[in-house]
Amino acid sequence: MRVLVVEDELRLREELAARLRQEGFVVDQAADGEEGLYLGREYPIDVGVVDLGLPKLSGIDLIRQLRSEGKAFPILILTARDRWQDKVEGLEAGGDDYLVKPFHMEELLARLKALMRRSAGWTQSELVFDTLHIDIGTQQVTVDERSVELTAYEYRVLEYLVLRAGQVVSKSELTEHIYDQDFDRDSNVIEVFIGRLRRKLDPEGKLNVIETLRGRGYRFALTPTAGHRNT
Amino acid sequence: MSLSLNTRVLVAASAVLFSFFGLAGFTLENIYRDTVEQNMQERMFGHIYALIAAAEMGDDGRLYMAMDVPDPRFSDPHSGLYGQVASNDGKWVWYSESMADMTIPFPYKLPRLAQVSRQITTPSGHRLYLFSYGVVWSDSPEPGQAYTFSVAQDLVDYDAKIASFRRSLWGTLGGVALLLLALQWGILRWGLLPLKQAARELHAIEEGVQTRLQGRYPLELRALTSNINALLFHQQEHLERYRRTLGDLAHSLKTPLAILQSAAENREGMAELPAVVAEQVERMNQLTGYQLQRAATSGWTVLSAPIEVEGVVAKILAGLKKVYADKGVRTQVDIEPGLEFAGDEGDLMEVVGNLTDNAFKWCKSRVHVRAHSKAGPRAGEQDLFIHVEDDGPGVPPEMVRYVMQRGRRADTEIAGHGIGLSIVRDIAQLYGGTLEIGESGLGGAAMHVWLPAGPKG
Numbered sequence: 226m227r228v229l230v231v232e233d234e235l236r237l238r239e240e241l242a243a244r245l246r247q248e249g250f251v252v253d254q255a256a257d258g259e260e261g262l263y264l265g266r267e268y269p270i271d272v273g274v275v276d277l278g279l280p281k282l283s284g285i286d287l288i289r290q291l292r293s294e295g296k297a298f299p300i301l302i303l304t305a306r307d308r309w310q311d312k313v314e315g316l317e318a319g320g321d322d323y324l325v326k327p328f329h330m331e332e333l334l335a336r337l338k339a340l341m342r343r344s345a346g347w348t349q350s351e352l353v354f355d356t357l358h359i360d361i362g363t364q365q366v367t368v369d370e371r372s373v374e375l376t377a378y379e380y381r382v383l384e385y386l387v388l389r390a391g392q393v394v395s396k397s398e399l400t401e402h403i404y405d406q407d408f409d410r411d412s413n414v415i416e417v418f419i420g421r422l423r424r425k426l427d428p429e430g431k432l433n434v435i436e437t438l439r440g441r442g443y444r445f446a447l448t449p450t451a452g453h454r455n456t
Numbered sequence: 457m458s459l460s461l462n463t464r465v466l467v468a469a470s471a472v473l474f475s476f477f478g479l480a481g482f483t484l485e486n487i488y489r490d491t492v493e494q495n496m497q498e499r500m501f502g503h504i505y506a507l508i509a510a511a512e513m514g515d516d517g518r519l520y521m522a523m524d525v526p527d528p529r530f531s532d533p534h535s536g537l538y539g540q541v542a543s544n545d546g547k548w549v550w551y552s553e554s555m556a557d558m559t560i561p562f563p564y565k566l567p568r569l570a571q572v573s574r575q576i577t578t579p580s581g582h583r584l585y586l587f588s589y590g591v592v593w594s595d596s597p598e599p600g601q602a603y604t605f606s607v608a609q610d611l612v613d614y615d616a617k618i619a620s621f622r623r624s625l626w627g628t629l630g631g632v633a634l635l636l637l638a639l640q641w642g643i644l645r646w647g648l649l650p651l652k653q654a655a656r657e658l659h660a661i662e663e664g665v666q667t668r669l670q671g672r673y674p675l676e677l678r679a680l681t682s683n684i685n686a687l688l689f690h691q692q693e694h695l696e697r698y699r700r701t702l703g704d705l706a707h708s709l710k711t712p713l714a715i716l717q718s719a720a721e722n723r724e725g726m727a728e729l730p731a732v733v734a735e736q737v738e739r740m741n742q743l744t745g746y747q748l749q750r751a752a753t754s755g756w757t758v759l760s761a762p763i764e765v766e767g768v769v770a771k772i773l774a775g776l777k778k779v780y781a782d783k784g785v786r787t788q789v790d791i792e793p794g795l796e797f798a799g800d801e802g803d804l805m806e807v808v809g810n811l812t813d814n815a816f817k818w819c820k821s822r823v824h825v826r827a828h829s830k831a832g833p834r835a836g837e838q839d840l841f842i843h844v845e846d847d848g849p850g851v852p853p854e855m856v857r858y859v860m861q862r863g864r865r866a867d868t869e870i871a872g873h874g875i876g877l878s879i880v881r882d883i884a885q886l887y888g889g890t891l892e893i894g895e896s897g898l899g900g901a902a903m904h905v906w907l908p909a910g911p912k913g
Binding site: 309312317325349 | 737745748749771772774778779784801802805806810
């Protein structure tokens, strides 16, 4: 998952970025509104964290601009102002949630995950596909109530595919959303991750969890059975 | 550029005065000139008749003029009155002696009863009024013999008369106009005196000599001056509150700071330091949050436009529905159409925002927001009532007691969920109203806020 962090306070931004990376996010950082706008336009962002008091372009204007350009990724507003007037203004501009400074990092992570899950149509943090359960809050994956151990990258690939269940995701899209730097597109690492995921989630090969569409990419093929807006 | 009131009124008044007097003067002058000219014409007729009377038809069928022409001026050279009688056949002409060597271009050969009158200037530079009349002598032996009788009068007198009239006319009119303008200026200064006084008083307030407008002001200004006084009062109250809040904040931060300091100096307790820091940071955060809210609350505003309650509620609910999208809360909103709040928009947002946020947070699935007005104590003013209900677990009694404790200072004990309600209570009290916490028919909490109309006092 690719997160855009726009925060002018260097220390807070670095700490946010470090913590988010630790959680498996790909992090794009901007120190002012204009840089934030540039990154938001140019990169395939999945979720944004935007401080309201930014140099050059205010957080409110940044969000308005991104929304007017059709960028729909969920945005969490960070603000030191906790008057309702400020909150309402931020939400009206196109923010999806707000967090007042100072905040607990865990709270921020929980809100971000909730935003991503919500924008994918999930109404609870546990994603349920019959016997396969994925809790994106705790990053726990179980099959038949048996815990499945995944590496960090395997989990990232799974999470990305699951939050786009039913959609075809190309190899390069996956690469962009789980790796920081440009990744060697010819590498077969993604294929390796997918292969391992299939074996771990479905050792007997009954479920056909992830489909391969030749020349197009992958698709998470299970249908949500609980907690999704369409279920 | 903005002209002063004085200049505006004076410019407008002088324009009106001068056009009125100008028009009146012009008309009067014309009427006078017409009258004088008519007089002159009548006198000329008189002279013509005198000449006719002095003429006598001789037996030879020719006209003779008596030696003593009636008006002596006809005989006095350059007297200013001149006469000429000429036969229309051009054979005979009589001049008055007054003409001496002058040549006056009298008209000739006027038919019977024809009149000619005109003003001319002779080659020698005299302005003359000229009058001629055609006469046919009926008792002449040669019937139908026609003559032209003419007289001319020097216009020196006439011009002098007109000029003197004009002088006195314009002099009088100008004098009256100036007098009126001066009067106007005086009235204006007198009328604007209260404004000058208000400006002086405001200056004194600015310099800190006085705190409000004290003078007695005319009715038209009283709305303005009482509003200024209310605004000043409001500002002072505001400042007072800021000072108080700042003091409270600074003092209340001292305790957590002291705890942090002692924790940092306690070498043995290093293992607990992170926990102590986290706890005290949370405490300071709540303190600053609460005090900031209190400082930003404004209370009744004096000159701001009323706020539409429905719009504020709609905005906040739209925001909360985004934030609590997961809960799929069903909201019901009943707001009296056109309901308005006469205070600060931020305060209303704070009240509605905190109450609905709590409702969304605690409800199972339903939130009900109602707002209506009721006639207040002062005529034409409406008290505002806001009710927010949910179907959650309700507010624990100890929390209700805690929040409702009157005069409780905001300090370290504020619990996380209570802070919103404390803020709402503070705002309601600032407006002279109340917050009541009860149970809702929906099964959860019911919050009732009463905001009385109009500033207290």
